[in-house]
Structures are given as structure tokens and as C-alpha cells.
Amino acid sequence: MSVTDKAYAPHPSTRVAFIGLGTMGAPMAAHLLRAGHHVTVYNRTAAKAQAWLTEQAGAVVQAQAQTAVTPAEAARGATVVFTCVGNDDDLREVVSGPQGVFQTLQPGGTVVDHTTASADVARELAAAARERGLQFVDAPVSGGNVGAINGALTVMCGGDAQAFAQVQPLIVAFARAVTHLGDSGAGQLAKMVNQICVGGVLQSLAEALAFGEKAGLDMPKVLDVISQGAASSWQMVHRGPTMLRSEFDFGFAVDWMRKDLGLVLDEALRLGARVPATALIDQFYADVQAMGGGRQDTSSLIRRLR
Incomplete structure (x- = not known):
């Protein structure tokens, strides 16, 4: 993994920690480093953290990078801790667990969580943070691995407005759009809206x-012309051609999408919101998983129709 060059907005060097170096977290942490911040990283698989550190060794940066053996160690001395892990339970473990960042983050510090998780866990951890004199911002992202590498993610944030204002200049190191949407949980709810839209567009495109x-149409030509009209979308332009070529070994995995849609369906039940198309598309993704496509890109929905 290597990140692309981008212009970083001037900002005083800050001591931060980054927890979770997956396909999204690793490039996000690298952008923070290149923006001139001191970055301590932690990953559950220590070899990934070491590999990340080795890769940064040749970078021209204005700050230091190091690894830690626990989230608590990574957070020691940090002002802001970023997290990007798998699910609610993973998030609780690295934030409020026995070796979590709450154990060492000093009062006044902020946790910025980029995990796609439930709104409930965001509210839970925000309340726990306040009890410790800390701040918690739920900040799920959209844009996929390519957006993370290019430093062009869209970030949807919930939490205290003052806390958001403090961390926004840091987040722009790996984002093109950062928006505060309301109280704790609002970022996660906005990400659910995003995933409803993405799933619906991909199913329509597949059909x-x-x-x-x-x-029997010449579909590359059809795509070329309709992508210049009212039917166009990011998915059509970027995934339409690869869908026609049956290329799915990249991007946002079906397994992850099913996790996200599960969050949507749970929240919809709680709210009394009707999402029938989303429920159906979730089952279509289950079909793709049954075909062995759990790790394929979400555009693999078309496989069911061929």
C-alpha cells in the first residue's frame, strides 16, 4: 500500500494514535504522517503494524512514526486517537477494554472513530468518554480503499460540535469532505443512509x-452514452466497465456490505422505518456469498443475473 501525494493544509504537528491498519486505516494513518504529525500505530496483527512502519521509512515526512503493542500504549501521550476496526465489539475492545485507549488518554483528548458501526455503540462510547473528561466523535467514511489512498474520503461526523471543530483539521489529511451532522450517532446514521443508496444503485446497475x-447490445458503448446522461452515477462510471468484464477482485467486499446492511436493518426496525428494497438486496448479497463471493467487490451482484 502506498498513498498518493496531496497538498496538506498547514496545521501544527500533533501527537496522534491510529488503531487499526486494514485496507482503510493504513493509508489514512500514512496521510496523517505525511501531513507532519507524530503517529503511533497499533494493529491486532502486530506484523501489519511493523510492515506499515517499514513502508513509511522512505517517506519524506516532518514527524516520527512508531508502533505500540496495545491500544492503551498507542494512546499514551496522544491528543487525538483515530480508530478504524471491524465492528461494535472490536471497537469496544480497543476503546474501553482493559487495554483500550480510555486507560491512558489524558482528559481533554478525543477519540475519532472511523469504523462503520452502530449508532448505539457511538452513543455508548461518547457517554463513557464524557465521564472520563474525554471526547468521542463517530466519523464513518465513504470512498473505499481508493479514496483512502488518494486522501479523498467523505467523512460523516456525529458528536460535540466543539470536538468536531478541533479534529476537523486533522481529518482533512485523508479527506476531501468532512461534515458535522449532529449529536453522537449522527455520523453512523448518515453512513447507513449512504449504504442504502449504494446498494440500491448497484442492484439497479446490475439488472x-x-x-x-x-x-445483445454493445454494452461498453451503451455505458459510454448513458453515463453522460441522467442515469449516470459514480458506480456506473467506475464499476460498470469492470462489471461487464466480470472483474470483482478489488474494492469494498460483499462480507463488509452485509455487515453494514445488517446495521441498517437493525436500526430500521428500531426506528420503524420501512426499507424493503434494502432488505431484498441484503438477501441478494447473501446469494453472492453462497456463490463464494464474500470477498469480492459489491458490484458482484451481477453474478446472480448471468
């Missing part, structure tokens, strides 16, 4: 492409 193939 349209499969229909065109059955009709």
Missing part, C-alpha cells in the same frame, strides 16, 4: 447491464 447483455 440494467444484465438486461443489455441478454438483448
